[in-house]
Amino acid sequence: MTKHPRSEQLFERACRVIPGGVNSPVRAFKAVGGTPLFVQRGEGQHLIDADGRKYLDLVNSWGALILGHAHPAVVAAIVEMARSGTTFGAPCAGEVELAERIVGSYPGLEQVRFVSSGTEAVMSAIRVARACTGRDLIVKFSGCYHGHADHLLVAAGSGLATFGTPSSAGVPAAFTGCTRVLPLDDEAAVDELFSREGAQIAAVIIEPVPANHGLLLQRREFLQKLRDVTRKHGSLLIFDEVICGFRLARGGVAQLTGIVPDMATFGKVIGGGMPVGGFGGSREIMKRLAPLGDTYQAGTLSGNPVAMAAGITTLDIMIKESGWERLEQISAAVERALLPVCKDAPFPIHFVRAGSLFWMSFHDGAAPRTAASMSQQAVQRYSALFHAMLDRGVYLPPSAYEACFLSLAHTNADIEQLTRALRESLATLT
Numbered sequence: 466m467t468k469h470p471r472s473e474q475l476f477e478r479a480c481r482v483i484p485g486g487v488n489s490p491v492r493a494f495k496a497v498g499g500t501p502l503f504v505q506r507g508e509g510q511h512l513i514d515a516d517g518r519k520y521l522d523l524v525n526s527w528g529a530l531i532l533g534h535a536h537p538a539v540v541a542a543i544v545e546m547a548r549s550g551t552t553f554g555a556p557c558a559g560e561v562e563l564a565e566r567i568v569g570s571y572p573g574l575e576q577v578r579f580v581s582s583g584t585e586a587v588m589s590a591i592r593v594a595r596a597c598t599g600r601d602l603i604v605k606f607s608g609c610y611h612g613h614a615d616h617l618l619v620a621a622g623s624g625l626a627t628f629g630t631p632s633s634a635g636v637p638a639a640f641t642g643c644t645r646v647l648p649l650d651d652e653a654a655v656d657e658l659f660s661r662e663g664a665q666i667a668a669v670i671i672e673p674v675p676a677n678h679g680l681l682l683q684r685r686e687f688l689q690k691l692r693d694v695t696r697k698h699g700s701l702l703i704f705d706e707v708i709c710g711f712r713l714a715r716g717g718v719a720q721l722t723g724i725v726p727d728m729a730t731f732g733k734v735i736g737g738g739m740p741v742g743g744f745g746g747s748r749e750i751m752k753r754l755a756p757l758g759d760t761y762q763a764g765t766l767s768g769n770p771v772a773m774a775a776g777i778t779t780l781d782i783m784i785k786e787s788g789w790e791r792l793e794q795i796s797a798a799v800e801r802a803l804l805p806v807c808k809d810a811p812f813p814i815h816f817v818r819a820g821s822l823f824w825m826s827f828h829d830g831a832a833p834r835t836a837a838s839m840s841q842q843a844v845q846r847y848s849a850l851f852h853a854m855l856d857r858g859v860y861l862p863p864s865a866y867e868a869c870f871l872s873l874a875h876t877n878a879d880i881e882q883l884t885r886a887l888r889e890s891l892a893t894l895t
């Protein structure tokens with residue numbers, strides 16, 4: 466393992482004043498071991514760490530950077546806006562412009578409200594869903610992540626429907642008592658739950674392409690089932706498109722599948738690398754929100770002008786430069802290059818892809834569609850691969866359960882570097 470002295474020094478200092486040295490747990494490299502790299506700067510497809518070493522970045526701030534780091538047009542928009550002020554606590558044109566782009570892109574969406582993170586977006590969407598239906602229960606799926614709001618931090622259940630038990634300390638059981646957890650890919654479990662509690666279910670929330678437990682590709686029929694059952698029982702269907710929205714297609718998974726949810730949540734891509742979340746639905750649903758309705762929701766920095774400028778510029782570049790088509794070409798090329806390398810690996814690796822998201826699954830059997838856990842050996846193999854790749858200048862997500870994110874900044878030369886690094890790294894693992 467290469468030494469990273471500056472990162473090590475910074476991490477030591479960080480650990481004194483920040484719990485675990487990080488402001489979001491996965492950054493701590495707990496799942497792969499070693500010291501997290503402190504990033505000095507990002508340039509296009511690259512990260513440069515505190516020791517001045519350069520890496521091909523396959524995380525892209527967990528998908529927030531669809532154009533890569535520090536895209537000149539995005540930086541220019543940020544700087545220009547910041548010169549006129551960084552927050553007003555009053556409406557600004559940027560909010561209208563970003564909202565128009567989102568509403569104009571996502572099927573069925575008539576209104577959107579901005580917040581500062583995906584967590585807030587989901588939390589607020591659920592509040593609105595509960596207000597609209599006058600019901601309390603929320604259904605989520607094991608393996609789907611919806612941010613860290615109390616009632617969604619619930620242990621992954623498997624098999625039959627399980628009552629929500631908190632998967633974090635500090636979350637009262639009473640809060641998660643209104644959450645039901647189902648396995649993905651299981652229509653019978655959905656039917657069983659709805660036949661028992663359908664009349665109390667406010668909403669079903671799902672990442673329509675679950676990308677927070679590896680990449681668990683769902684059958685279209687399963688999503689259709691959720692659409693049908695929620696309609697039948699008067700519950701709302703919420704697509705959490707915080708990762709997929711504006712990444713897999715301009716209109717997210719709703720566009721790709723033609724299955725239109727009642728509400729959708731956004732984050733990551735729509736902020737162009739700045740803190741933005743959003744949630745939306747029909748006017749009928751969204752009118753429940755204050756100041757029109759009785760459902761309170763607010764934010765000092767919501768609709769932040771600088772963040773709006775970054776989001777608008779990002780979406781405009783994607784739209785004007787055929788971003789989604791180009792991203793698909795890059796991603797398909799990555800698949801063509803890596804698939805044979807994975808096939809030749811000394812142990813099973815399944816290459817799973819949805820657009821610009823891909824996951825090298827280290828499961829022994831076929832790549833799962835549900836939140837199955839990997840063997841200890843598989844997790845150790847991934848850790849070894851992670852460090853071997855880092856030594857070869859490739860920054861993979863620091864966990865076997867996280868997907869890789871591609872951006873428009875990735876080039877054919879990068880794909881060659883990635884392929885070579887993967888082949889060499891796997892050879893060291895035998």
Ligand SMILES: *Cc1c(COP(=O)(O)O)cnc(C)c1O
Nearest residue numbers: 582583584610611612705707708
């Ligand atoms: C990242 C993520 C969130 C939470 O967003 P934050 O901005 O980290 O709060 C919610 N849902 C999904 C699907 C996500 O991937």
